[in-house]
Amino acid sequence: MGGTVESVTAAAAASAVPTADSVAAREAGPGDTGTDGAAPAKLRIRGLEKRYPVKGGELLALDGIDLDVPAGGFVTLVGTSGCGKSTLLNIVAGLVAPSAGDVTVDGDRIVGPGPDRGLVFQAYSLFPWRTVAENVAFGLECQRLSRTQRRARVDAMLATVGLTEFAEWLPRDLSGGMCQRVAIARALVIEPDLLLLDEPFGALDLQTRKNLHEFLRLVWQRTGATVLMVTHDIGEAIYLSDQVVLLSDRPARVVERIDVPFGRSREPNVRRDTRFLELEDEVDDLLHGRR
Amino acid sequence: MATATPTADVGVDQKSARAGQRGRAVGRLWRVRGELTFRWRVGLGAAGLVGVVALWLLAANATAGSQQGIVVPSPTATWDALRELHAEGLLVSDVLASTERILYGYGISMAIGVVVGLAMGAFPSAEGTLEAPIGFVRYIPASALTPLMLLWLGIDEAPKITLIILGTVFYNILMVADVTRSVPRQLIDAATTLGASRRRIMARVVWPHSIPGIIDVARINLAAAWLMLVVAELLATDEGLAVRVVRATRFRDYDRMFAILLVFGVIGMLSDLALRGLRRWAAPWNR
Numbered sequence: 001m002g003g004t005v006e007s008v009t010a011a012a013a014a015s016a017v018p019t020a021d022s023v024a025a026r027e028a029g030p031g032d033t034g035t036d037g038a039a040p041a042k043l044r045i046r047g048l049e050k051r052y053p054v055k056g057g058e059l060l061a062l063d064g065i066d067l068d069v070p071a072g073g074f075v076t077l078v079g080t081s082g083c084g085k086s087t088l089l090n091i092v093a094g095l096v097a098p099s100a101g102d103v104t105v106d107g108d109r110i111v112g113p114g115p116d117r118g119l120v121f122q123a124y125s126l127f128p129w130r131t132v133a134e135n136v137a138f139g140l141e142c143q144r145l146s147r148t149q150r151r152a153r154v155d156a157m158l159a160t161v162g163l164t165e166f167a168e169w170l171p172r173d174l175s176g177g178m179c180q181r182v183a184i185a186r187a188l189v190i191e192p193d194l195l196l197l198d199e200p201f202g203a204l205d206l207q208t209r210k211n212l213h214e215f216l217r218l219v220w221q222r223t224g225a226t227v228l229m230v231t232h233d234i235g236e237a238i239y240l241s242d243q244v245v246l247l248s249d250r251p252a253r254v255v256e257r258i259d260v261p262f263g264r265s266r267e268p269n270v271r272r273d274t275r276f277l278e279l280e281d282e283v284d285d286l287l288h289g290r291r
Numbered sequence: 292m293a294t295a296t297p298t299a300d301v302g303v304d305q306k307s308a309r310a311g312q313r314g315r316a317v318g319r320l321w322r323v324r325g326e327l328t329f330r331w332r333v334g335l336g337a338a339g340l341v342g343v344v345a346l347w348l349l350a351a352n353a354t355a356g357s358q359q360g361i362v363v364p365s366p367t368a369t370w371d372a373l374r375e376l377h378a379e380g381l382l383v384s385d386v387l388a389s390t391e392r393i394l395y396g397y398g399i400s401m402a403i404g405v406v407v408g409l410a411m412g413a414f415p416s417a418e419g420t421l422e423a424p425i426g427f428v429r430y431i432p433a434s435a436l437t438p439l440m441l442l443w444l445g446i447d448e449a450p451k452i453t454l455i456i457l458g459t460v461f462y463n464i465l466m467v468a469d470v471t472r473s474v475p476r477q478l479i480d481a482a483t484t485l486g487a488s489r490r491r492i493m494a495r496v497v498w499p500h501s502i503p504g505i506i507d508v509a510r511i512n513l514a515a516a517w518l519m520l521v522v523a524e525l526l527a528t529d530e531g532l533a534v535r536v537v538r539a540t541r542f543r544d545y546d547r548m549f550a551i552l553l554v555f556g557v558i559g560m561l562s563d564l565a566l567r568g569l570r571r572w573a574a575p576w577n578r
Contacts, residue, residue: 093480093484094484095480095483095484113480113483113484114484114486115484115485115486117484118484118485119480119481119484121477121480121481123477125475125477125478125480125481127478127481127496127499127500128500128576128577129499129500129574129576129577138482138485138487138495139485139486141491141495142485142486142487142488142491143486170576172576186481186485187484187485190485190486
């Protein structure tokens with residue numbers, strides 16, 4: 001285990017019912033103990049619950065989630081499909097209202113969606129009638145930037161994601177990997193405080209996925225964005241993030257927080273490192289209740 | 292097993308199985324949801340029309356000479372009647388009068404349909420408020436309102452245009468609402484998280500996504516507009532295609548009746564073609 005895995009069950013149990021003065025409680029927050037320590041939490045989640053009405057009762061999707069994402073950090077949520085990971089992300093995005101609990105970004109409570117939290121979907125969700133450049137420009141149009149300002153930022157972002165020559169293409173003529181790059185560019189160009197990725201590479205083939213991993217790492221380091229990602233690909237989670245958070249089957253609870261013991265400047269061959277492979281096995285076992 | 296012939300006991304469809312081949316080759320023309328080349332499309336279209344004319348000729352021959360019961364004029368007699376109508380100056384004025392009524396009536400109906408339909412499809416408040424009243428009014432046959440319109444609005448153009456509106460607007464509203472509802476949730480979510488206001492979502496996401504569907508609605512319900520036009524023109528009037536059919540009926544002028552029916556068909560086909568073109572031009576991203 002190498003001391004990288006620390007159970008937080010006790011800490012999670014200790015977290016009190018969230019109150020209005022939860023911002024003041026940040027210093028003593030349970031999640032802070034797991035991360036690098038100094039960085040203050042950008043995103044802070046305490047006692048998050050989500051219930052859905054279903055035929056003949058209620059479905060508990062999220063059960064008392066505590067989570068911190070430090071500024072500039074990259075945290076990944078891993079769990080089996082249908083465990084509620086996406087629901088959690090949608091709550092942070094402001095698209096879904098929580099049933100109970102506190103979700104704050106820089107101490108501000110989330111009451112709805114906003115451009116400070118960029119969301120990237122698994123299904124790309126590009127506007128099919130807009131070209132690549134127009135898709136990327138959408139968020140900037142909402143900010144009422146001048147045409148020339150918009151143009152400059154879109155061009156710069158297209159260069160970053162390597163799509164300059166496809167600026168005038170329509171989404172239907174692009175491959176899945178290119179579409180996802182457009183979607184990430186569209187979310188990033190408005191410089192959100194928080195980038196939320198909902199299984200962004202789930203629909204892509206292995207090679208494209210690996211290329212996009214490098215792409216995402218580069219963009220993340222270049223922009224200094226704070227990232228919260230959801231995936232069920234354990235290798236992807238370990239390779240990309242500072243911290244991997246394991247969620248249990250429904251109702252989703254935090255099973256484990258694992259600080260990834262590799263530095264930020266990672267090479268793809270870190271995936272062959274024995275420690276990487278061991279960690280992968282460990283997470284896999286934890287995820288399937290074998291430990 | 293020993294008696295079975297080699298071809299009989301393999302699990303291959305015998306009709307399609309040939310030595311040295313696997314699978315079943317499907318011809319272009321009969322593939323499920325296949326696509327036609329341009330040549331085939333034009334060729335088959337022409338063949339269909341020729342088929343209709345052939346049936347017409349057959350029917351005309353079979354009824355030739357009879358004055359009572361089913362009388363079908365020949366294509367040549369119909370054509371002659373059409374030229375006669377044109378020579379009398381009636382054809383152009385009738386087409387213009389009827390088309391104008393359609394353009395006003397159906398134009399207003401589509402405008403209302405788009406505005407109210409978009410609102411109903413997008414906002415639960417509008418849907419909740421309007422669904423019940425529209426569901427009720429929709430089942431009142433618009434043609435049954437003809438006498439009432441006559442009493443309320445007189446015999447001028449107003450009652451005719453109103454009837455065309457009443458006969459189509461509710462279908463337009465409900466179908467446009469359906470089109471609006473088919474905007475993918477994720478596109479709206481994406482726009483919201485990118486900072487779009489409600490107005491911007493309507494203008495930049497819901498509207499562009501709905502354009503092709505709205506044009507389809509316009510195409511489909513246009514037929515209902517012509518239906519209401521015929522009912523409307525039964526109100527006292529001198530010009531119009533339906534008026535001409537009614538007048539011809541009085542004199543048992545089958546040639547003229549068929550000539551006008553032909554005109555209805557041609558106008559319908561042309562407007563359909565125009566709306567298809569509009570759809571392709573307005574939403575090139577959609578197929």
